Amino acid sequence: MLPIWNQPPTIESATLSKIFLTNKFQFKYPSVFTLTIFFLLVSCNSKQTEVDESNKRILIQVQEQLTYSHELINELLDKNADKSLVSPRSVNSDNSVMLIPSKNWCSGFYPGIFWQLAKATDDDKWEQIAKVFTAKLEQEKYNGITHDMGFKMFCSYGNGYAQTYDPDYREILITSANTLITRFNKNVGCIRSWNHNADKWDFPVIIDNMMNLELLFWATKETGDPIYYNIAVKHAETTMENHFRADNSSYHVIDYNPETGRVENRHTHQGYSDDSSWSRGQAWGLYGFTMVYRETKDKKFLVQAENIADYIISHPNLPKNKIPYWDFNAPNIPNEPYDASAAAIMASALYELSNYSTKKAKYLKVADKILETLSSPEFLAEPGSNQGFLLKHSTGSKPHNSEIDVPIIYADYYFVEALLRKTYNYSIQSKIYD
DSSP states (O other): OEEEESSOOOHHHHHHHHHHHHHGGGSSSOOHHHHHHHHHHHHTOTTSOOOOHHHHHHHHHHHHHHHHHHHHHHHHHHHOSOTTEEEEEEEOTTSOEEEEETTSTTTTHHHHHHHHHHHHHOOHHHHHHHHHHHHTTGGGGGOTTOSTHIIIIIIIIIHHHHHHOOHHHHHHHHHHHHHHGGGEETTTTEEOOOOSOTTTOSSEEEGGGGGGHHHHHHHHHHHOOTHHHHHHHHHHHHHHHHSBOTTSOBOSEEEEOTTTOOEEEEEOTTSSSTTSOBHHHHHHHHHHHHHHHHHHOOHHHHHHHHHHHHHHHHOTTSOTTOOOBSBTTOTTTTSSOBOHHHHHHHHHHHHHHTTTOTTHHHHHHHHHHHHHHHTSTTTBOOTTOGGGOSBOOEEEEGGGTEEEEEOOHHHHHHHHHHHHHHHHSEEEEEEEOO
C-alpha cells in the first residue's frame, strides 16, 4: 500500500529532495550554495517533477510554521486543566487557540499534517510528533455516534499506517471501519451523518460524508471483505442520485425516511439558503467523487467529479484568484468572507482529478492558481503568527456565526496535501497496493 507516483523519480533524486527538506531544519538559513546545488541536481532528472522556487519557499515556510505550532500547542495542552483536549481546531473570539477533544470531527487533521510531512521528508522529527498526536485518538475507534471516522481516523491513523505499517494502526483502522458501517441503513442506501436535531431530520446525510468512504475502501483492500466496499459504493450512488441539482451543484443535507428510503427534505445547513451552493460542500463532493472513481474505476463517478469541477470553475461568482466566497450565492459578493478551506480542498481534488480526466490542462490551471493564491501573503501566514495555523481566511459556518474569516485546521491539512501533490506529483492520501 503505497502513495501514487505518476512520474516516479529515481531513488537518488527522490532521496535528495527529502534530504533537503529534512536537513533544512538543522540550519535556520540554508546556504545559497546548498540550495543552488540541490535544485540543479533535481532539475537534471527528467522524471522528477520540477520543484520551482515558489514551492521551495512555501515548503520551508510550512515547516517553520509547523515547528512553531507544535511548540505552542504542546505548551497550551500542558497548561490546560482539561486533559481531554488533544489538538487545535481554530481560534476563539479572543483569538486564543481553540483546542478540541478527540471526539471532535476535526481531531485527525493535526496529526495528519505531520504524517504528510513525514512522508514527504523522511524526517523522523515529523513522524514522532505525528505519533504522539495520533495516539490521542485511539478511543474514537469505538465512537459509533458519528459518521466522521474518515476525518478523524483515516487522516491520522490512515496516513500513519501508510508511513509505518504499524499493525496496531491497522487494527485500529479496521475497528473504526466496523464502527462506521453500523450507521449504514440499507433502506436508505447511505451512512447516517448527524444524530443531532432529531426534531428537524429523521435520517440526515451530508455531502461531507463522501470523505469518510475512503476508510471503507481501504478496509476491503486490507481484509478482503467486500462489505466495506459495497457500502461505500452504495452510499456514493445514493448521494449522486439525490444530492445534486440539475446544474451539478449540491445540497448540503438530504433527509431520508429511514423506513422507506424516501427523500423527505433537502437543506443547506451551513450555506446561505437551502437552494444555494455552499462552497465547502461543493469541494467535499468534488474530492469525494474523485476518490470514489480512483477506488472503483467506475466511469460514472469520474463523470460526476468532472461535472462538479466544471460547475465550480465556470461559476460567475468564483473570483479571479479562484478562492471561493463561503457560498457561491452569498448575497453581498464581493463583500463576503472567503473560504480558504474550500479552496484548499478543491485544489487537492483537482490535482488528483487531472490524472484521470481528459480535461487535465483545464483542471491543473485552476488548481495551480488556487495554490498560488493560497501561498501568497494574503492567505499564508508568516512563521510565528496566526496562532500557528498555516492559512488565514477560512469560514466554518457563517449562518451560525461560527468560525468566520479565521484559520481552521482542515484548511491547513488540505493545503499541505495539495502542495505535496503539486510538488511531487503524488497523493499521500491515495493508498493503493502495488
